[in-house]
Amino acid sequence: MQYMLLIYDDETRWGKLPEAEQGKIMKEFREFTEAIVKSGNYRAGDQLHPASTATCVRWKQGKPLTTDGPYAEAREQLGGYYLIEARDLDEAMALAKRIPGQSLDATIEVRPVSQREASA
Amino acid sequence: MTVEEVHREHYGRILATVIRLVGDFDRAEEAVQEAFAVAVESWAIGGAPQNPAAWLVSTARHKAIDQIRRDARRDARREELERHLRGRAGEEPPEEEDRLRLVFTCCHPALAPEARVALTLRTLCGLTTEEIARAFVVPVPTLAQRLVRAKAKIRDAGIAYLVPAGDALPERLSTVMAVVYLVFNEGYSASFGPALLRGELSREAIRLGRMLVELMPSSPEVKGLLALMLLHDARRATRVDASGLPLTLEEQDRALWDRGQIAEGARLVEAALRASAPGPYALQAAIAALHAQAPRAAETDWPQIASLYGLLVRIHPTPVVELNFAVAVAMADGPQRGLDLLERIAGRGELQRYHLLPAAQADLLRRLGRAGDAAAAYRRALALVTNDAERRYLEKRLAETAAVSRA
Numbered sequence: 001m002q003y004m005l006l007i008y009d010d011e012t013r014w015g016k017l018p019e020a021e022q023g024k025i026m027k028e029f030r031e032f033t034e035a036i037v038k039s040g041n042y043r044a045g046d047q048l049h050p051a052s053t054a055t056c057v058r059w060k061q062g063k064p065l066t067t068d069g070p071y072a073e074a075r076e077q078l079g080g081y082y083l084i085e086a087r088d089l090d091e092a093m094a095l096a097k098r099i100p101g102q103s104l105d106a107t108i109e110v111r112p113v114s115q116r117e118a119s120a
Numbered sequence: 121m122t123v124e125e126v127h128r129e130h131y132g133r134i135l136a137t138v139i140r141l142v143g144d145f146d147r148a149e150e151a152v153q154e155a156f157a158v159a160v161e162s163w164a165i166g167g168a169p170q171n172p173a174a175w176l177v178s179t180a181r182h183k184a185i186d187q188i189r190r191d192a193r194r195d196a197r198r199e200e201l202e203r204h205l206r207g208r209a210g211e212e213p214p215e216e217e218d219r220l221r222l223v224f225t226c227c228h229p230a231l232a233p234e235a236r237v238a239l240t241l242r243t244l245c246g247l248t249t250e251e252i253a254r255a256f257v258v259p260v261p262t263l264a265q266r267l268v269r270a271k272a273k274i275r276d277a278g279i280a281y282l283v284p285a286g287d288a289l290p291e292r293l294s295t296v297m298a299v300v301y302l303v304f305n306e307g308y309s310a311s312f313g314p315a316l317l318r319g320e321l322s323r324e325a326i327r328l329g330r331m332l333v334e335l336m337p338s339s340p341e342v343k344g345l346l347a348l349m350l351l352h353d354a355r356r357a358t359r360v361d362a363s364g365l366p367l368t369l370e371e372q373d374r375a376l377w378d379r380g381q382i383a384e385g386a387r388l389v390e391a392a393l394r395a396s397a398p399g400p401y402a403l404q405a406a407i408a409a410l411h412a413q414a415p416r417a418a419e420t421d422w423p424q425i426a427s428l429y430g431l432l433v434r435i436h437p438t439p440v441v442e443l444n445f446a447v448a449v450a451m452a453d454g455p456q457r458g459l460d461l462l463e464r465i466a467g468r469g470e471l472q473r474y475h476l477l478p479a480a481q482a483d484l485l486r487r488l489g490r491a492g493d494a495a496a497a498y499r500r501a502l503a504l505v506t507n508d509a510e511r512r513y514l515e516k517r518l519a520e521t522a523a524v525s526r527a
Binding site: 001086087 | 207228230277278279280284288
């Protein structure tokens with residue numbers, strides 16, 4: 001089964017961390033990514049630019065509106081993601097817990113990807 | 121055995137096995153229902169089979185396969201079908217392990233807490249949606265939706281049907297025990313809902329507790345949980361007076377306590393305490409056992425209880441536990457010592473809105489003969505209390521105390 005691991009955190013917190021701390025966290029992310037590539041769970045993953053760089057297409061009464069900023073104004077924003085392959089939810093959760101989110105008080109949403117029907 | 125008796129005794133274990141064989145909660149429930157319907161007809165003619173549960177499991181599996189065939193869907197479903205057709209033919213006795221798989225799945229942390237409770241009662245205990253809704257004072261459609269969503273989540277999020285292994289087990293088991301204890305407490309409190317149905321909930325919780333003890337014989341906490349429920353339940357007849365006012369342990373008529381349950385609870389406590397580090401359920405059960413075994417309130421072994429609370433406070437420091445510790449110390453070493461402990465707790469400021477703190481202070485002040493201070497504390501408690509029965513209890517105490525301070 002495939003799962004999206006969506007990493008939400010407070011961007012301002014990241015900004016306030018000393019450079020050495022930021023470097024340490026980035027290193028932990030690299031190590032995590034390498035580990036799940038090696039274990040065969042990794043399918044995709046990336047850090048995203050900050051929420052202020054986002055643009056939205058909003059459909060309103062049949063017309064697409066372009067707005068500046070992320071989907072929702074919230075203290076915590078989507079900062080990155082992984083797409084993984086896991087046997088079941090427990091394995092996906094175990095992987096999600098290994099993402100270096102502790103020092104950022106991050107929330108990682110684990111969302112199953114809809115099973116695609118095998119092509120005819 | 122009649123079909124109804126088989127249903128009452130074995131529904132949970134039959135469903136648990138069919139879920140494993142069929143791989144889907146909804147399909148399994150439908151199939152088991154159909155199998156019971158067939159049983160009603162065919163056992164009336166030919167009598168009940170040698171192994172009714174195994175017969176029902178096999179019949180349900182066949183019904184499920186028939187249903188899969190009828191479903192007009194492609195590849196994914198056909199794969200499922202192949203898998204089941206490859207399975208063993210003939211009678212399929214339930215595996216003991218299946219009920220554990222079911223309870224761990226129903227109590228998975230990924231499910232909302234209310235959903236865990238509802239799903240456990242529905243699948244393991246065979247309560248209907250209506251019965252569960254009535255017991256928790258929730259509209260039936262709401263409860264039904266809760267079950268639908270929970271089963272969908274199990275299927276779509278890939279919650280696997282298994283007993284957690286190794287490191288994962290202790291935490292997962294504590295989630296299961298929390299669900300069982302919650303069901304017990306819902307049945308135990310006579311605050312609202314039809315009294316008869318609430319009693320059934322406590323019985324279901326005890327049944328689940330017995331199942332856990334049977335299937336996890338090496339777990340001391342599971343014994344502790346069952347013991348705790350049995351010991352509380354043994355006093356069921358005396359918890360409130362005729363007007364619904366809660367009675368203290370001192371006021372309860374011990375002749376009405378169920379001695380058989382107390383004895384069973386005490387045996388389980390002994391077994392649970394043999395573990396190297398007793399857990400919170402075992403300790404709470406040990407305390408309950410000491411209360412239950414005292415022939416009269418005056419003969420309660422308070423020093424032992426106080427020392428057990430001392431252990432409990434370290435591993436499970438909830439407000440109620442801290443207060444009960446102070447009360448036990450007061451009983452063992454005098455009201456002043458208890459008051460000192462309560463002062464320390466009050467000083468931390470965490471329990472500012474918790475009415476039981478001033479209530480406990482009031483009680484000890486009353487025992488010290490400080491009627492004026494006690495009345496003031498009862499008033500503080502009354503300002504915070506929310507439960508109607510408890511309010512009446514506090515008002516009664518305040519009236520008694522005020523009478524003394526006027527005398």
